[in-house]
Amino acid sequence: MYKIVSIPGDGIGPEVVAGAVSVLKQLSKKHGFDVVIEEHPFGGASYDLHGEMLTSATLEACKKCDAVLLGAVGGPKWEKLPHEHKPEAALLKIRKELELFANLRPAKVYDALIDASSLKAEVVQGTDFLVFRELTGGIYFGQPRGFDENRGWNTMVYERYEVERIARLSFEAARKRKGKVISIDKANVLEVSQFWRNVVHEIHREYADVELSDMYVDNAAMQIVRNPKQFDVIVTSNLFGDILSDIAGMITGSLGMLPSASIGTTYALYEPIHGSAPDIAGRNIANPIATIASVAMMFEHSLNKPAIAREIEAAIEATLAAGLRTADIAAPGEKTVSTTEMTEAIVRHLGA
Numbered sequence: 001m002y003k004i005v006s007i008p009g010d011g012i013g014p015e016v017v018a019g020a021v022s023v024l025k026q027l028s029k030k031h032g033f034d035v036v037i038e039e040h041p042f043g044g045a046s047y048d049l050h051g052e053m054l055t056s057a058t059l060e061a062c063k064k065c066d067a068v069l070l071g072a073v074g075g076p077k078w079e080k081l082p083h084e085h086k087p088e089a090a091l092l093k094i095r096k097e098l099e100l101f102a103n104l105r106p107a108k109v110y111d112a113l114i115d116a117s118s119l120k121a122e123v124v125q126g127t128d129f130l131v132f133r134e135l136t137g138g139i140y141f142g143q144p145r146g147f148d149e150n151r152g153w154n155t156m157v158y159e160r161y162e163v164e165r166i167a168r169l170s171f172e173a174a175r176k177r178k179g180k181v182i183s184i185d186k187a188n189v190l191e192v193s194q195f196w197r198n199v200v201h202e203i204h205r206e207y208a209d210v211e212l213s214d215m216y217v218d219n220a221a222m223q224i225v226r227n228p229k230q231f232d233v234i235v236t237s238n239l240f241g242d243i244l245s246d247i248a249g250m251i252t253g254s255l256g257m258l259p260s261a262s263i264g265t266t267y268a269l270y271e272p273i274h275g276s277a278p279d280i281a282g283r284n285i286a287n288p289i290a291t292i293a294s295v296a297m298m299f300e301h302s303l304n305k306p307a308i309a310r311e312i313e314a315a316i317e318a319t320l321a322a323g324l325r326t327a328d329i330a331a332p333g334e335k336t337v338s339t340t341e342m343t344e345a346i347v348r349h350l351g352a
């Protein structure tokens, strides 16, 4: 029996999480395992209900389950709140509380979507890289932070242990892939990046079979668009990983395609890389694939059923090959399907 905490969140979160929950239920029926899905409010939805973005009940539930599935949080309704009370601050808090220090963001181009990419077919076809974004340190967490009338300030700090553990995970992953890690930083300008680079190279001595190179983040943004196939594993800091993975989203066709796994030593949370997309929320047009593919990552990393992860990916692939397109991945003038139609088709392709 698996216990999954589902956190729909705000904006399109509930729509895409509903799709992922349908997939979980279908898999439970097909394979005969029990799955208990416990829904909890978080972010703006929780604030509206309880006056708190992250309640202790939601946090405790996340600590007592096999895996957490999260949609997204945030939106215009809550953006005027002071920073520490915003949904985004609660997102940082839940990541920190659950010690989810590694955010794995795979960027894989499905053959059926090559034409949906912002780039030429020959540039994107066969792209398959994995970003290890450090998730509980760096500038999103550094103190002091603040602003007054005349200044705004944030602080970017990395502790040795924070760089060591994400570097190790990325080298381990590279060993199971093409054996190539590119560490992305801004060491030509930032001391914190020079430190990051030194520590990554120290850890690399334990992984001499893995090829390591460094790249500056500005060049990396350009290289991902110019030649995404040169990347196998990317390891980078919180801020740079956040930005670079959205760029990777456009290589695969849409932000609505990229899943992620946020993992630590004890807990794990699965979430699409996109946000709450208030511009399309409530219209049943969001792409649920990133969230459904996050369930595949859940089966791989938390539930120890890689074969089921492959089934989900195959169902997504078959659905795309059959020509179904939500608006974000449709060519101009192409027929589109809704969030629920895309979900139902993926569920059908999973089989009974």
Ligand SMILES: NC(=O)C1=CN([C@@H]2O[C@H](COP(=O)(O)OP(=O)(O)OC[C@H]3O[C@@H](n4cnc5c(N)ncnc54)[C@H](O)[C@@H]3O)[C@@H](O)[C@H]2O)C=CC1
Pocket (backbone or CB within 6 Å): 012, 016, 071, 072, 073, 074, 075, 076, 088, 091, 254, 255, 256, 257, 271, 272, 273, 274, 275, 276, 277, 278, 279, 280, 285, 286, 287, 288, 290, 328
């Ligand atoms: N993990 C999280 O909870 C995140 C939350 N946010 C929050 O979400 C809110 C909106 O942020 P934005 O900068 O607009 O980023 P966003 O990722 O929500 O949306 C950017 C663009 O991509 C589109 N898009 C995103 N996901 C899509 C999907 N599944 N299907 C089709 N189109 C999709 C949106 O319609 C929008 O045009 C903000 O409050 C932001 O802070 C942003 C990123 C991550």
Ligand SMILES: CC(C)CC(=O)C(=O)O
Pocket (backbone or CB within 6 Å): 088, 091, 140, 242, 273
């Ligand atoms: C609130 C942000 C840190 C969320 C985000 O953009 C992300 O995790 O990708």
Ligand SMILES: [Mg+2]
Pocket (backbone or CB within 6 Å): 242, 243, 246, 273
């Ligand atoms: Mg982001």
